[in-house]
Amino acid sequence: MRTVVFDLDGTLADTSADLLAAANACFRGLGHGDLLGPGDALTAFHGGRAMLRLGFSRLGQADDTLIDAQYPVLLEAYGAAIAVHTRLYPGVVEAVEALRRDGFAVAICTNKPEALAEELTLRLGIRGLFGALIGADTLPTRKPDAAPYIAAVEQAGGTLGRSFLLGDTETDRKTGIAAGVPVALVTFGPEGRGVERLQPDALLDHFDDLPQLAARLLP
The missing domain is CATH 1.10.150 (DNA polymerase; domain 1)
Structure with a gap:
């Protein structure tokens, strides 16, 4: 998948x-x-x-x-005080729901401790959208090691060779390289289009464009 x-x-x-x-x-x-x-x-x-x-x-x-x-x-x-000022980026829920309708598995792989990631995604109302969540302490290693990424794919019911990572930092870029999968980086984080320097496989300017990007990276 x-x-x-x-x-x-x-x-x-x-x-x-x-x-x-x-x-x-x-x-x-x-x-x-x-x-x-x-x-x-x-x-x-x-x-x-x-x-x-x-x-x-x-x-x-x-x-x-x-x-x-x-x-x-x-x-x-x-x-x-985990969700006082935190906000989802515009279009997140709609994009993830669209991916699921198109038959994609979706997962989270974060370097936030797992319990905090679970709490935050519950507070934001998105935990139920994702088939797996792997945190910094779920396994003995964290990103950019490939193991957490691989675990996220497997727990979501997906296939490593038919997957890609959407992130925002050099850590995510290195994780994709370690796992041998494409990486797309968002341009709406604090570094903006400065993430182009990391030479990702794709850039995402808005979540409205994610379903189309996913279809291109994983035809």
Whole structure:
């Protein structure tokens, strides 16, 4: 079965404001105030540790021990306010439903911890649309390792050789290379059309265009 695997943060939903708020909660707890702002959205989509590293680097304190100590604090803060500002990108639901009507399997493969990804997709009302969800801690490895992607395809009932990944970052591009599948990157994330530098197999400007793109990549 043809399968489309979606990244979550920065692909299906703009989660940056809630992620940055969770990181800033850590910094405030240490007496530093907010160290990250809206201009750091791209870093937010690279995960909690990336945000902590950036914030602490602005204090000249970006050592792994400090980052590791604050990471559980960040996850707790994020879990307590996971969908305050987060919004689906326009056209997500309609595009995924169209793919399903066209006979595609659909899955999510994210580097967000699985429990948080499950909670967020439930809050956003989209969990039931996807046949599988693989998170950062579902398996011993995470993207860009190929194993989580392969698991997402298999759990959704799809076929690896008839699948592609829709994402927004270099991590997603590398995941597709590792798995030997095409990758399409969205252009509506914080990097915009800057993702062209990653030379993906396709670009997606709006979810309205996804069914046509999927038919082209997986004829």
